[in-house]
Every structure is written in structure tokens, then in C-alpha cells.
Amino acid sequence: MTKHSALWQPIELGPVSVKNRIVVTAHALMYGDKDNLMTQQSIDYYEERAKGGAGLILTEAQAVHATSRGLGYRTHQGWKTDVIPVYERLAEAVHRHGAKIFVDLSHFGVEDYNGMFLDNWRALWSPSGLPSTTYGEIGRAMTRKDIDELIAGFGRSARNARVAGIDGAEVHAAHGYLLCSFLSPLTNRRTDEYGGSTENRCRIVRECAEAVRREGGPDFAVGVRLSLIEYTPGGIDEAEGEKIAKNLADSGLFDYFSISAGNASTFDRVVSPMSIPGAPLVELASRAKKVVGNLPVVTANGITELSVAEQIVTSGDADLVAMTRAHIADPFLIEKAQNGREDEIRHCVRANQGCIGRMSKGWELTCTQNPAAGREKTLGSASFRPASTPRKVLVIGGGPAGMRAAESAASRGHEVVLMERGDRLGGQIRYAAKLTTRGRWSVMIEDMERMLDKFKVDVRLNTTADVDSVRAVGADHVILATGSTWRTDGFSASVAARPSIPGWDGIRVLDPIEAIENPAACGNSVVIVDDTGEYLALGLAELLATKGKKVEVVSSKLFLGDNTLFNLDVGHLYPRLYALGVTLTPQHIVGEVNSNGVVINRIWDGAARVIPADSLVTVMLRDSDTTLLPVLEAQFDVTSVGDCLAPRRVDEAIYEGEMAGRGI
Template identity: 65%
Template sequence: MREYEALWQPAQIGPVSLRNRVVVTPHALAYGRDNLMTQQSVDYYEERAKGGAGLILTEAQVVHPSSRGMMLRTLQSWPTEVIPVYERLADALHRHGARVFVDLSHFGAEDNNTMHLDNWRALWSASGLPSATYGEIPRPMSKEDIAELVAGFGRSARNAAVAGMDGAEIHAAHGYLLCSFLSPLTNLRTDEYGGSTENRCRIVLDCARSVRANTDSSSFAVGVRLSLNEFVTGGIEPDEGERILRTLDASGLFDYFSISGGSATTFHRTVSPMSISGTPLVGLAARVKSIVDKPIITANGIADLATANGIVERGDADLVAMTRAHIADPHLIAKAQSGREDEIRHCVAANQGCFSRMAKGWSLTCTQNPAAGREAELGLGTLEQAAEPRTIVVVGGGPAGMRAAETASARGHRVVLFERGDQLGGQIRYAAQLPTRGRWAAVVSDMERTLAKFKVDVRLGTAATVETVSAENPYHVVMATGSSWRTDGFVAALGNTGGIPGLEHTVTLDPITAIEEPDRTGQRVLIIDDTGEYLALGLAEKLAADGRDVEVVTTRMFLGDNTLLNLDLAHLYPRLHAAGVVLSPQHAVVQVTPDGAVLVRIWDGQQRVARVDSIVTVAMRAPEESLAGELRGRFPLTQIGDCSAPRRVDEAIYEGELAGRRV
């Protein structure tokens, strides 16, 4: 097809030919066992190869036992036991026409030295400076350490080459060990590995020579990933990034350069959350394109094929990483090339199933795509047609109900979906109305298109009752009626099961009402948050933008703590401060009097009174299950999503998928 023609052109990286310009860059899966990838890992990558990706890179594979990484399931590339695993991976991806490179890494000081009981050790770094993330003081690498590291890169590359992998990428970005040598901020050495740009590049070149010495350059490609800008004062800035790039390129050791940005403390610039739109690192790649005559990969925020094609067409980069886009839909290329672009599920950059879970050391999945990490169970070809098509009734048109309806209908069932509101989407539609959250709407629109494709009988503005459900004579009823926000002020840390005394002295609203009817909040708004999520802070930003005086209070250590792991917090806090929002962590509202809300500091009981026109409670939700109680016993019934237990949209979509497969 002519659309996206630049993207579909084959590419050459050293001796390796790629079928197109789309790359899946390294990202943590955490499916490993015994420090090796598993069949679950292979299944995950194979699904993306089936879907058409040109080049797939493994998650980080550490090259030396001194690095065990930030997760319990960190993978090793240096022992020979990895060869059969790499062989299985290479065979699986080659079978579908994709190429696979191994990501060779060492985390340096971005690690925890006592995470593994069998591997307590001093961390390695360029100069003994602690990680700002973990705070552990490492030791500067000795010459003997450096020699071991270099040998580890060579040994790991040899394992990959013997196994039939197509290439290796040396990870020298994002504040990890090699980046700590490249950065003038973290490399304070006075030997031949410190000082000038050339000296700071020496260790990367030594590692690359070791990789080259242990592989065949006629069949095995070698590249390097760099942060051209660490976005930290005194670190690698673009001019210094250029000097590093020229030094590395002059060696002739590298077949390509993968250009990224950010460091350990600025990872919110490396993987853009929903707060950031566009492709903020493409400019760095374009700058590199004018310097070196080697293939350039760019990454971050490239969520759709039109954007990716434009980058290649303009010559900003030769290849584009669509990593999170492939987590959300591993078949996006195949769908586009076969005229089914309207079936693509879009990454919304929520970072809930991917980065947030990685930061906790949990296995990767996806808000939009619960098959991520569950390919053997939920991947392509696993959806069985119903042996006997039946009538299935789904009650509730939020994300759980929509996914259940589309999956059941895809299996051949006749599906009737009751939604009492005039639109589908449930609470996701309200989330999409908050500042920088517009991309949540894609979750709804993606499923709406699928419901239309499978001709689901969607009945908007229709409240389900025992009578209306019974009239359909359903074989099975799926209850997805969601949850509602309590407005009594219950906060788990306080154990105030009866809520906050005195709320009758002010207007008390739930967050949905505050979004829909902001004028009801008045001028002085106090938001109580017990979730640590974006909602309370996004609502505060929205109300402050209208000129209101807003304070947000929580008993938690800081507000929005869960948005830290989504990478939103570093973007959100500056906006809140600029808008004049008052943030009051470690405080509780214990009562409301005619004079105002009484706030207590949780550590010492110190009180103050805040005059308020309204209080918005973002805390406890209650499942909407009254109809389920009336229907239970009349029909086979499954409760999913918030009406089972109020949680996130990730669980709702997953449970909807399972319900649709099982009815």
C-alpha cells in the first residue's frame, strides 16, 4: 500500500536487512526465571514479529554478575546457559521475518546491592557517586573491574551470535554504567577513562571492540544507545552529546546509533507520560542525522503510523521506535498493511501496565491490551468461536462492559449492551476531560469501533432492569455496572468508617460531579485525596484554571505518589504550583464546622481551619451491584470491573476480555 510508504521501505543496518523501518526498542518485561528469558518472553516477542515489526530488541541483558539490576527478574547474557534461550527466540522471530538484537547492559549504580541474598556486593560506577534514585554509594571501577566488564560484553555478544541473534546494542544511555562514564556530571576520574570527551568514551569503545572481536562483522550488527541530552545541568547536553557521537562514530565500530535522552533522574523525559504530547526526542535524532552517515533510530511518543512515517519521510531518522504502540497492539503494522487500520488499539501513554509496573519490579502488561504478557492465553488465534451462538446481555457501557461485549460478539454471540447514560465509556469519559488526559478517549473510541464492527446491539439511555434483561431471554448476563464515589469523607488511614463529621456545613461533591458541574464547587475548594492517583490533582488543575482557590489534602506522604511511577508527577507538579494549587500532604480533615474544614497534621495533631465553599472527596468507591443481586439466581451471571471491586481500568478491561471469552 502506498500510505506510509516511507515506513514500509526496507532498511540496512550493517550486514542486517530489515523489512521495514519500525523498531521495538528494549523495555522491561520481567517474565524471566533463573536470570534467563522464558517461553513467556519468547511468546511476547513473537507476537510482535507476527504483527510485522522490522527489528525487535530484547529487554536489558546484563553482561556481568556485578549487575543484577533493579528487579528480581533481571536477565543475564554472560553465562552460556543463555544460548538455548536465545536460539529459541531467534528462531521464533526469524520465522515471521523480523530481526532481533540483544540489548547488552550494566546498571551500575542504578541498582540495589542487597536485593538478592546470593549477590550482595558493592555497586560499580565511574566515580563512586551515588544514584539519585536509590542513594547507594558505589565504588569507582578499578582497571581490573573495567577489564572484567569489557570481557563480559564480548562473552555476551558471542553467546548471542552463536545462538543466531542478528546483532547487539550496547546500552550507554539513561544513567546506567556506561552512561556514567560518558557524562561529565558523573565521571570525575583523572585516569585515561576520565576528563576529556575522548577519555570518557574510552570504555564504550573498549566494550564495542570486545563485541566485535567475539562476533562476525559480516553477519552480526553492532549499535549503541545514547542519551544525547541528559536534561541535567552539568551532564550530557546536546553539544557534548555531539562530541561523544563524533568520537564513537570515528571508531568505525558501530553500524547504527539509537538516540534517546534523559538519565535516571529525568526518566520522565525518556518515556513521555500522558502529560506530554508529541515526539519530544525526535529533534535529537534529527540533529544526529546531520552529523553521522549511519542509520539513526529515534524513540519516545511515536504512537501512530502517520507520525512515524512523517519522521522517516522528513529524514529526521532512518528508523522509528514504536515500542509502547506495539505493547498496546502488536499487530498494528499487519492491520495497516491489510487495510484494517481502524482496528488498531492505540497506546494512550498512561504508563500503568508498562512503566509503572516495571518501576515496581512487576511483570509488564497493558491497559489497552491485556494479552500483553499473556500471549499463550489471550494472543492472536486464541479466541475460540462459540460452539453455539447465544444471546448475551451486558449491563454497563464502561470499559469492562464494552470489552466483554466486543469479545463475546467476536466469538459469534448475539450481544445486547445496556447503558443508562447517553454515551459509552463510563468514568473514562470524565477522566478524558481533565487537563492532559484527552488520550483516554482513545480507549473508548477504539472499543466503539469494534462494537460497531461486530454489530453489538448497543442501547444507550436505557437503564437495565429485571424486566428489560429478562425480555432478551439471555443465556448469560455480564454485570459491569461500575462503582460510585462516596461523599462521606471516609479515609482508610483514619479508619473513620462513618466519614467526616459536619459535612452538612458545606457542599460535598464527588469528583465526577465536580468535573461535570464545576460551578457547584464555589470559589474555595478543598479536595480530599485518598488514592495517590492523578484524578484529585487533575481536578485541582482544572478548577484552578477556572480561577478557583484550590487546596488538596491527603494523609499520604505526598500527593499523587502513584503518578510518580507513571512518570506524570514531574510534569504535573510544576503546573499545579504555577496555578497556585496548595498541596497539603500528611494532613487529614477531621471535621467540618461553620467556620470551615478542620485540618490536622497526622504526626503531632497540630490543627488549622480552612474556609471552604465545597469539599470534593476522592477516596472510597462503592460497587454498583443492586441489579446484580436482583438478577442472581434468575440467569447465569458474572460480575466484572468495579461492580465486583472498584479498581483501575486495567483490571476492568482484563476482566471484560475474560468474561467475553468464557460466556
């Protein structure tokens, strides 16, 4: 019997047959053009996932009315007839691989960007004139005319999709978007037929679905996406969510239910970060199945393993399983599993850096593990080319950049040697994986180690490269991936005019790796200085605090760990830190170290405070390790990648490793 056979069974979603139980749900790509239309870049992205075996793919949000513009030109407008030729190309691309494609029909309501462009200012639509929880802008309560326009927009958008050959549509009534805000008793305070009871609050969703059903026709599937719970006091709770689901199921308008959770203020429940383990929303899908009759139910969020997806289906908790981020990381995970190559799958680590973290900033989607995401035309499966002339390649450094460079080169037929001075591969990611809740970073290392083994890379651990050892390999090309080292000299990016902090040599100073490896060396009272705004300083504070140490984190930034806001970890990390007694002190710099301790100064007026401390841990600047570069460049063909080129995130390191291997 084929492994995971329960997942490969077809299922009927109304008039549409889907070949397996794996779904790629709607997620923002940010590849739109200046006319707010889907681009060929988007089509290439979706086709790659269809080619890899996904049964059902949902487009990113297709706005149903001109009042929903999202991130300016990046948000697609599904109501425009101009979209029909684009949809035709999309349907053809996805269908050629046996997958089905549905459009996600949405309106963002007040959870929208207003005024990004000068010709885009408008009053945002809402049920009751309440403000956005994301942007704070107060919307205006929709009139009956507005509601009629919205309903017509859903119908018009469905018609565009149907005539283009799209298979169905999902009415997006989740995540705090406009229809969800009508469903929620927290945001719907209306006293007309669209407010009050569950029946009334569901009315607008039913009427929008009626328009989609009417304009889509009998062969067009219609589903609905719901937040069964908002995780917000006064909002939709589980009991109310079940009542909503039953009301909509009893309408007979929907062919399936896609069950999610959360709203704009609890979006971490939609795209859970590493801080939330497992598949947290499966129980909600199971609850929904009990009230929607025989209608198929989709579950989503955090499901990265096919074995977990199979368990969900066989247990009856859901009929289909969304593996959306898993498909961003590896669009061919199904094809690999079905062909006995499951050990080649690249797994989503749920870092939320390339996907939701970039989308939150209005940037195009990519992926930490998969630099081909969004670059399918140049880096996708069709772009693979074996080396015309196999060469011998030496990679120096076994961090993510070096590992990916070695794999990329070896996969093309080159003979590759990888030298790593330590006793393990993984570089600084190995240390990140030791932080609380960060264990999934090790999954990325394990994925790459398996691929190095598959392509027979000659991995030499405990080997320090020098000119003689490089020459002995006899390489035609050298890839330098020697990484970076943390500075402990007190030089701060936030006080760049000062070469060092006075008295710095009067206290024990450690870099983050030293502190992770040997917490005892930090003493009992620790000050962590952070210039990065990343997870590391706060994750290190948590690690040290769990070992009983008194920890204070100091940063010149407006708040600590500002980038954790974008990857959705902040709402989980901060409570853990406060529960452990960690002191967070933003808007301060270290002014000096003296016999009383670490003196910090408020950046606005210089006001000083002394922190008694046994040690300082500097999460500040890093220096590229380029010691070998000049001497190697004089004798060999050399490419530098990753932190030794410039200290950045692992995303850039893996991308540059991939490109270096392709460039030989």
C-alpha cells in the same frame, strides 16, 4: 500505493537487512526466572510482535556482568552460557515471522537494586564513586581490572548471542546506566584515560563495542543507544551529545545509532507520560543524523501513530522509528495497517500504568489496553477460539469493562446487546479525559467504539436495565458492568474506625465527577480530600485552579499523588500545580467541618489548621453498583466485571471484560 509505504521499505543495518522501518526497542518485561534467564513467557511476548509485523525487535536489558543484577531474579544475565539455548529458541521464534532480533547489552552501574536478596549484596560499579540518583547508594569507582572485566563481559555476551543465532547487539550507553555515566561529565570525574575529554569519556564505550564486534563476527550487527541530552544541569547537553555521537560514529564500530535522552533522574524523557505530548525526541535524532554520516538513526519515545512515524522517515529526521509502547498495546498494528485494517488498531494512551508503572514497582509488564501483553500463551492471537455454540449475550454498563466484554463476546460469534443508561459510552474514563493533559484517555474509548461497530454489537444508549428489559432481550448470559459510585459521606479509608467526619453535612460536598462536570458548583474555595494517591485528585485540582478557584488538596499519605511517581507524571504535574497556586497538604486528615471551614489535623500529633472553603470534593472510597445483581442472579446466568465487582483501575476492568467475553 500501499498506505505508509515509506515505512515498509527495507534497510541495511550493517550486515543485517531489516524488512521495514519499525523497531520495538528494549523495555523491561520482568518475566525472568530464578536463574536470571529469559523465559518462554518472554519469547512468546517477542514472537507475538514479530508475528504482527515489527521489523526489528530488541530484547530487554541483558546484563553483561554478574555485578549488574537489577531486580533480583527478574533481570536477565546475558554473560552466562546458560542463556544460549534460550536465545536459540528466541531467534527461531522471531525469525519464523521475518523479523530480526538484537540483544540489548547493558550494565546498570549504580542505578541498580542492591541487596534485594541476602546473597546479592555488593559494591556497585560507577566511574567516580558517586551515588545513585534513584536509590542513593554510593558506588565505588571502577579500577582498571573492573573495566577489563566489563569489556570482556560485553564480548562474552555478544558471543552467546551470536552462536545462538541472534542477529545483532545494541550497546546500551544511555539512560544513566553504567556506560552513560562514563559519557556524562556530571558523573564521570575520573582523571585517567577514561575521564576528562569527550574522547576519553567515550573510550570505554568504544572498547566495549570493539569486544562486541570481535566476538559477534562479520555477520553480527552492532548498534549503540545514546542519550543525546540528559536534561540535567552539568550533564550531557545537546552540544556534548553531538560530540559523543560523532566520536563514536568516527570509530567505525557501529552500524546504527539509537537516539534517546535522559538519565535515571529524568526518565520521564525516556518513556514520556501523557503530560508530554507528541514525539518529543525526534529533533534529537535529526541532530544526530547530521553528525553520524550515513549511519542509520533510530528515534523513539511517544510515537503511537503510523502517520507520525511515516512523516519522521520521509522528512529525513530518522531512518527507523521505535513504536515500543504502541506494540505493547497492539502487537499487530503493522499487519493491520498493511492489510487495510488500520481502524482496528488499539492505540497506546501513554498512561504508563501497565508498562513503566508496574516495572517501577518490580512487577511484570502488562498493558491497560491489551491484557494479552505478558499473557500471550493464554490470551495471544493463537489462543483465539470462536464460540462453539453462539449465544445471545447482554452486557449491562458501557464503561471500559462492559465495552471490552461486549467486544470480546461478539468477536467470538455471540450476538451481543449492550445497555448503557447514559447517552455516551466510556464510563468514568470519559471524565478522566476532561482533565488537563489527559485527553488521550478518549483514544481508548474511540478504539473500543470502533470495535463494537465492527462486530455489530447492538448498543442501546439512554437505556436503564431492569428485570423486565433484561428478560425482553432474551439473553442466555448477562454480564454486569454497572461500575461504581464515589462516596460523599465522609467515610475515609485512612480513618476507617470513624463512620463519618463531624460536621460533614454543613458544607457542600461533591464527588469528582460532579466537580469535573460542573466546576461552578464548587464555589471559589475548594478542599479536595484524597485517599487514593492516584492522578485524579491532583488533576482535578489543576482543572479547578485553571478556572480561578483556590484549591487545597489534603491527604493522609506521605506525599500527594504517590502513584504519579511510578507513571512518570509527577515531575510535570507538580510544577503545573505550584504555578497555579494549588496548596498540597500531605500527612493530614479532615478532622471536622465547622462554621470556620474545614479543620485538618496532622496525622503525627493532631495539630489542627482551619481551611476556609465553599466545598469539599471527596476522592476517597467508591461503592460497587450491585443493585441489579441479586435479582438478576436469581433468574439469569450472570458474570460481574470491573468496578461493580470491586472498584479498581481501568486495567483490571478491561482484563475482566476480556475474560468474561472469552468465558461464554
